[in-house]
Amino acid sequence: MSDNCIFCKIVKGEIPSRKVYEDDDILAFHDIKPAAPVHFLIIPKMHIESLDTADMSQQLVLGKMLAKAGELARSQGLTDGFRTIVNTGRIGCQEVYHLHMHILGGPNPLGVMLAH
Numbered sequence: 001m002s003d004n005c006i007f008c009k010i011v012k013g014e015i016p017s018r019k020v021y022e023d024d025d026i027l028a029f030h031d032i033k034p035a036a037p038v039h040f041l042i043i044p045k046m047h048i049e050s051l052d053t054a055d056m057s058q059q060l061v062l063g064k065m066l067a068k069a070g071e072l073a074r075s076q077g078l079t080d081g082f083r084t085i086v087n088t089g090r091i092g093c094q095e096v097y098h099l100h101m102h103i104l105g106g107p108n109p110l111g112v113m114l115a116h
């Protein structure tokens, strides 16, 4: 846990969230500023800063985030695909330095991946 981390505070229940799923290792909750009709985040409960700092000792929780993505997306109505995004570091425009995977989708295709 990291004291000043907003997502650690969500894990601890100190900041409210609209929960999608929780188990011992991961938490999923709706993004506060949705960029698509369905937009939620999957995070490890342990504080991992980013994909840049992740390592093999965290492979189980990192794998779980991916392995659960489809089931959780379907639970939110995304039955025909979705997009996953993990922004990393300055170039990736990461805002919150607690690793998180965005799951985005809706009734219509999301369009090109990056605006140029």
Ligand code: AMP
Pocket: 006, 015, 017, 030, 031, 032, 033, 034, 086, 087, 093, 094, 095, 096, 097
């Ligand atoms: P990123 O740019 O990948 O670091 O994105 C951080 C995401 O966290 C953004 O989409 C924010 O809208 C979202 N976010 C920030 N604070 C909260 C919060 N308290 N509850 C839910 N989502 C949040």
Ligand code: ZN
Pocket: 001, 002, 005, 006, 007, 008, 009, 046, 047, 048, 097, 098
């Ligand atoms: Zn954290």
